[in-house]
Amino acid sequence: MTIRGVTKRYGAAGRQVVALENVELDIIAGEFVCLLGPSGCGKSTLLNAIAGFSPPSAGTIEVGGVPVGGPGPDRGMVFQEYALFPWMTVAANVGFGLEIKGVPRAEIAVRVHRLLEQLHLAEFRARYPKDLSGGMRQRVAIARILALDSPILLMDEPFGALDALTRSNLQDELLRLWGEFRKTIVFVTHSIDEAIYLADRIVVLTYRPGTVKRIIQVALPRPREASSPEVSALRRELIALVMEEQTRFQRDESLMVRQD
Amino acid sequence: MRGALIPVLVLAVWQGLAAGGVFNPEVLPAPGAVAVRWWAYLTPEQPFDPARDAWLSWLLSGELVGDAAASLYRVVVGFFIGAGLALPLGLAMGASRLVFGLFNPLVQVLRPIPPIAYIPLAILWFGLGNPPAIFLISIGAFFPVLMNTIAGVQTVDSIYIRAALNLGAGPATLFLRVMLPAAMPYILAGARIGVGTAFIVVIVSEMIAVNSGLGYRILEAREYFWSDKIIAGMLSIGLIGLAIDGFMDRLSRVLLVWHRGLES
Numbered sequence: 146m147t148i149r150g151v152t153k154r155y156g157a158a159g160r161q162v163v164a165l166e167n168v169e170l171d172i173i174a175g176e177f178v179c180l181l182g183p184s185g186c187g188k189s190t191l192l193n194a195i196a197g198f199s200p201p202s203a204g205t206i207e208v209g210g211v212p213v214g215g216p217g218p219d220r221g222m223v224f225q226e227y228a229l230f231p232w233m234t235v236a237a238n239v240g241f242g243l244e245i246k247g248v249p250r251a252e253i254a255v256r257v258h259r260l261l262e263q264l265h266l267a268e269f270r271a272r273y274p275k276d277l278s279g280g281m282r283q284r285v286a287i288a289r290i291l292a293l294d295s296p297i298l299l300m301d302e303p304f305g306a307l308d309a310l311t312r313s314n315l316q317d318e319l320l321r322l323w324g325e326f327r328k329t330i331v332f333v334t335h336s337i338d339e340a341i342y343l344a345d346r347i348v349v350l351t352y353r354p355g356t357v358k359r360i361i362q363v364a365l366p367r368p369r370e371a372s373s374p375e376v377s378a379l380r381r382e383l384i385a386l387v388m389e390e391q392t393r394f395q396r397d398e399s400l401m402v403r404q405d
Numbered sequence: 406m407r408g409a410l411i412p413v414l415v416l417a418v419w420q421g422l423a424a425g426g427v428f429n430p431e432v433l434p435a436p437g438a439v440a441v442r443w444w445a446y447l448t449p450e451q452p453f454d455p456a457r458d459a460w461l462s463w464l465l466s467g468e469l470v471g472d473a474a475a476s477l478y479r480v481v482v483g484f485f486i487g488a489g490l491a492l493p494l495g496l497a498m499g500a501s502r503l504v505f506g507l508f509n510p511l512v513q514v515l516r517p518i519p520p521i522a523y524i525p526l527a528i529l530w531f532g533l534g535n536p537p538a539i540f541l542i543s544i545g546a547f548f549p550v551l552m553n554t555i556a557g558v559q560t561v562d563s564i565y566i567r568a569a570l571n572l573g574a575g576p577a578t579l580f581l582r583v584m585l586p587a588a589m590p591y592i593l594a595g596a597r598i599g600v601g602t603a604f605i606v607v608i609v610s611e612m613i614a615v616n617s618g619l620g621y622r623i624l625e626a627r628e629y630f631w632s633d634k635i636i637a638g639m640l641s642i643g644l645i646g647l648a649i650d651g652f653m654d655r656l657s658r659v660l661l662v663w664h665r666g667l668e669s
Contacts, residue, residue, distance in 0.1 A: 218573040228568040232586040232663045242572040273663040
């Protein structure tokens with residue numbers, strides 16, 4: 146995946162907000178990349194542009210040499226709000242993408258069953274999303290994307306709404322699935338620890354306009370121990386980088402409050 | 406138990422007023438007289454004769470049963486015509502700004518006109534009998550279903566649409582499998598209001614355009630000063646209305662098992 150000179154502006158002329166400016170990034174197939182930064186750094190905007198929900202104002206995004214036109218199942222998205230269809234059972238949610246593709250019913254049943262087993266969801270197959278906890282729902286959302294067998298997974302703060310324990314379980318599960326299915330993952334987070342735990346590379350974005358501030362390769366073996374000296378050093382480095390942007394964000398915010 | 410307290414109290418006061426001779430029985434009959442009249446209204450007029458008819462049809466040959474059937478028939482037909490027109494229009498208006506812009510001004514002007522105001526026109530156009538009654542009931546059911554369907558489609562959370570597009574959904578799938586079910590709680594709430602309105606309108610239209618049904622019967626009873634039968638008819642209307650609403654409630658619970666708002 147190549148991202149070249151991507152710029153995104155919102156709003157009418159005069160009151161324009163530049164969310165992204167000239168973002169350059171290459172992501173290798175099979176890589177786990179985390180986009181890290183404070184609120185307003187445009188990390189979700191970049192992800193939505195890759196997903197094809199809102200095209201960039203300038204610049205190009207290419208996946209496998211083909212420019213991104215619109216949303217599509219080759220770039221499966223996992224949303225923070227789960228976005229499961231509440232009127233479908235767990236099994237129907239997971240199979241919906243295959244149904245759209247026109248896969249025969251019998252084959253859908255087999256593939257959905259296998260995925261639900263792999264994600265420990267088999268006993269919930271006939272339940273509706275309202276009966277599931279947040280962690281379960283996010284597993285179903287991940288299963289729904291894995292069912293599509295898309296080479297790229299886009300994840301927009303997928304574990305942001307979960308409690309710490311569930312979050313840590315799902316992080317381990319995601320790493321296991323990533324190893325098993327060999328996907329490219331672009332993962333948006335504002336948690337430094339999450340980025341260190343998961344990523345091959347961490348892309349730190351600047352606050353408004355969002356640009357690439359620093360790309361850090363994380364070569365540490367997994368599972369990564371939070372208390373190891375290498376992780377601690379990396380965390381200190383990242384905190385310093387993110388804090389600079391966080392301070393700019395807070396200064397802007399207090400300015401806006403004063404103007405109001 | 407607590408729920409029975411007020412009805413019993415009302416009955417007691419009513420019985421006291423009637424027994425005390427405060428009112429002429431033609432103005433306010435005693436509760437007992439209403440109950441007797443209700444029984445007579447409900448049960449068959451002829452004694453059971455196996456040679457003439459089957460037991461079940463004899464049992465259902467009472468006047469009240471016939472009236473209720475006539476009214477319900479009009480409600481059902483009128484509702485299905487009104488809702489059947491409102492649903493596709495509402496879906497189109499909710500989903501398309503263009504269609505909304507075209508139809509909304511007319512809808513906004515017509516919507517505040519009570520169905521009852523259409524009575525003179527209904528009689529001019531359709532004469533007497535079932536057609537004008539069903540026309541009025543359709544109008545009564547049309548607007549609640551229309552307005553709720555529009556609102557339901559317009560308020561579909563965009564996250565569902567984004568998720569469906571991400572899974573590769575085309576326009577038809579998006580509409581039928583995502584927008585329609587997402588709007589269903591609103592649509593069913595509109596249908597429930599629409600049925601309620603249809604039931605109000607059926608009673609009114611029966612007082613004007615036809616010679617059968619619950620509304621016709623209580624107006625007829627007034628001509629004979631049968632206030633006991635008027636009250637018996639009114640209570641029947643109330644109970645049937647309650648039953649209809651209960652049925653719609655059950656129906657939406659069954660159709661919306663997935664819906665979070667219905668968790669007890």
